[in-house]
Amino acid sequence: MSEKIYVLIDHGEGEIRIPSLESLALGQRMAEEAGFSLHALILGNEIGPLAERLEKQKVDSVLLVEDQKLANYDPDVYCRALSEILTEDQPYLFLMGHIYQNIDLAPKLAAAINRGLVTDCIGYRKEGDDFVFVRQMFRNKLNADVRFRSEHPWIVTLQTGATSVDDLMEGSGQVVERSLDLSAVELRRKQLEAFETTQGKVDLSQAELIVAVGRGIKKAENLHIIEELAEALGAEVAASRPVVDSEWLTRDRQIGSSGQTVSPRLYMACGISGAIQHIVGMKNAHCIVAINTDPNAPIFNIATYGIVGDLFEIVPALTKKLKGA
Amino acid sequence: MKLLTCLKQIPDRDTRYEINAAGTGIKTSDLTFEISECDEYALEESLKLREEHGGEVAILTLGPQRAEKSIRKGLAMGADRAILVRDDEGKVTTPHAVAKVLAEVLKDEEYDLILTGTQSDDWSYAQTGVLLAELLGLPHATIVMEIRADPAQKKVKALREMESGWFQWVELPMPAVLTIQAGISQIRYASLKGIMQAKKKEIRKVELSDLDVDLSSVPSVEVLKVYLPVVEKKAEILQGSTEEVVEQLVEKLKKEAKVL
Numbered sequence: 001m002s003e004k005i006y007v008l009i010d011h012g013e014g015e016i017r018i019p020s021l022e023s024l025a026l027g028q029r030m031a032e033e034a035g036f037s038l039h040a041l042i043l044g045n046e047i048g049p050l051a052e053r054l055e056k057q058k059v060d061s062v063l064l065v066e067d068q069k070l071a072n073y074d075p076d077v078y079c080r081a082l083s084e085i086l087t088e089d090q091p092y093l094f095l096m097g098h099i100y101q102n103i104d105l106a107p108k109l110a111a112a113i114n115r116g117l118v119t120d121c122i123g124y125r126k127e128g129d130d131f132v133f134v135r136q137m138f139r140n141k142l143n144a145d146v147r148f149r150s151e152h153p154w155i156v157t158l159q160t161g162a163t164s165v166d167d168l169m170e171g172s173g174q175v176v177e178r179s180l181d182l183s184a185v186e187l188r189r190k191q192l193e194a195f196e197t198t199q200g201k202v203d204l205s206q207a208e209l210i211v212a213v214g215r216g217i218k219k220a221e222n223l224h225i226i227e228e229l230a231e232a233l234g235a236e237v238a239a240s241r242p243v244v245d246s247e248w249l250t251r252d253r254q255i256g257s258s259g260q261t262v263s264p265r266l267y268m269a270c271g272i273s274g275a276i277q278h279i280v281g282m283k284n285a286h287c288i289v290a291i292n293t294d295p296n297a298p299i300f301n302i303a304t305y306g307i308v309g310d311l312f313e314i315v316p317a318l319t320k321k322l323k324g325a
Numbered sequence: 326m327k328l329l330t331c332l333k334q335i336p337d338r339d340t341r342y343e344i345n346a347a348g349t350g351i352k353t354s355d356l357t358f359e360i361s362e363c364d365e366y367a368l369e370e371s372l373k374l375r376e377e378h379g380g381e382v383a384i385l386t387l388g389p390q391r392a393e394k395s396i397r398k399g400l401a402m403g404a405d406r407a408i409l410v411r412d413d414e415g416k417v418t419t420p421h422a423v424a425k426v427l428a429e430v431l432k433d434e435e436y437d438l439i440l441t442g443t444q445s446d447d448w449s450y451a452q453t454g455v456l457l458a459e460l461l462g463l464p465h466a467t468i469v470m471e472i473r474a475d476p477a478q479k480k481v482k483a484l485r486e487m488e489s490g491w492f493q494w495v496e497l498p499m500p501a502v503l504t505i506q507a508g509i510s511q512i513r514y515a516s517l518k519g520i521m522q523a524k525k526k527e528i529r530k531v532e533l534s535d536l537d538v539d540l541s542s543v544p545s546v547e548v549l550k551v552y553l554p555v556v557e558k559k560a561e562i563l564q565g566s567t568e569e570v571v572e573q574l575v576e577k578l579k580k581e582a583k584v585l
Contacts, residue, residue: 075465100488104467107452110421111459116544117421119450132549137448138342142351143554150544188464192482192494245508258486266584287582289574290560305577306560307570317571
């Protein structure tokens with residue numbers, strides 16, 4: 001019997017989440033390369049239609065676990081369900097998206113079944129019979145190749161955007177229903193109200209031109225050069241997370257995975273290194289200009305035009321030029 | 326309330342790192358070190374909770390002897406005492422192993438809340454706090470942006486950051502583990518008085534070898550290689566003096582990209 005790869009399919013509001021489809025795409029590639037079978041695992045309640053959608057993907061089966069207790073994510077009940085399945089089925093690899101829900105869940109699962117976990121991977125290499133996983137560290141300045149030396153299943157979370165849903169291969173899988181007895185699981189975490197912070201405040205999603213500022217601005221007193229540039233362009237001001245965390249700008253101007261997602265015609269990134277959490281929020285801009293002192297900053301990988309230089313010189317010069325033009 | 330904060334000492338965030346001779350990590354000989362950002366926010370929250378509810382803030386750190394400097398900073402910010410589990414040889418390499426060691430030390434401690442950072446700025450696994458919660462059999466919440474504790478009812482409310490600007494309140498029975506997100510509040514500076522007092526505060530040192538932890542039972546993950554990412558530069562890098570690059574940029578934005 002061949003080895004198995006399992007992929008966790010997360011969903012919300014009746015839709016399969018994109019990072020899960022990215023994980024599935026990676027799982028398909030790995031399974032094909034290693035000659036393993038691939039199985040999508042979906043937990044929830046009354047989610048038959050979602051499971052049927054997965055049948056159209058290239059998977060060997062779609063494992064569907066339905067239970068009232070699984071209707072909303074809870075770490076205790078999700079961990080128990082996954083522990084039982086993984087312990088019984090012993091897949092070679094268990095893949096999932098590195099989304100907030102799985103940051104909450106994956107380490108708990110790893111501790112519960114005492115298995116290795118490598119988080120936030122951006123890819124893999126096949127080395128002999130082994131898979132080696134690649135991940136970023138030191139704020140994306142360095143990469144590391146890591147290898148499991150532990151028993152299977154290996155648990156891996158995959159960085160959002162590391163693979164593309166365009167790579168998904170179609171096929172025909174079969175839904176296999178699985179029932180678990182979760183009645184004894186005590187839910188210790190009570191879910192209270194949820195809300196959206198950006199609502200009713202600055203909506204950057206419709207902005208045509210955005211000037212965004214990052215850690216490189218160094219302090220709040222320097223922000224005026226960014227505001228002056230934005231004014232000269234008629235653009236909105238936005239920021240990466242560190243600027244908002246320092247309270248130099250309000251949170252409703254934050255772009256990225258925990259802020260807003262934008263697709264303006266022009267996105268000017270000033271002193272932003274380009275952590276993935278930022279990039280996911282702005283990569284669909286039509287034209288991206290990056291100004292950064294570090295020539296190795298990842299922002300240059302996605303920018304249209306780059307200027308390697310000091311934003312304190314470039315930005316005022318640009319403002320002057322635009323005003324004079 | 327008895328509050329316990331896990332602090333990790335990491336290399337200075339703004340340094341350009343060099344790879345070590347073995348190619349499995351970075352050269353640490355010429356670096357300065359600091360408290361990992363999220364952990365510092367966790368300490369700040371612990372101090373705020375103590376101000377509101379009374380009690381004690383203890384720091385727990387696993388690391389080499391040099392980590393004492395970061396612990397002193399935490400004590401100067403206002404923590405009451407600290408425990409340093411010394412691992413000078415760097416034997417504890419994975420988050421799972423770290424959590425196992427911390428859990429062992431915590432067997433002899435009393436606490437209502439354990440606060441850790443959501444992730445560190447060096448290896449950025451975002452695992453340790455949750456692993457620790459599970460090993461201790463405690464409930465947890467991650468990526469926390471606000472805390473409201475109710476010590477009388479032994480309950481804590483935590484505001485979890487979700488994706489795309491969403492937040493959710495959850496309620497947990499105490500004791501519990503919360504992993505704190507950067508930006509939860511503003512980190513205080515240590516006062517001169519705090520710095521003076523910190524010198525007299527207790528740092529209990531525990532040798533790794535004195536703990537009853539079998540690291541060989543922890544799932545092992547090995548770092549084979551650390552390297553600079555291969556950058557596929559997509560950007561057209563504009564060359565020249567400040568005036569020249571600005572001139573080129575405006576021209577290109579108008580004529581090539583047609584966004585102005």
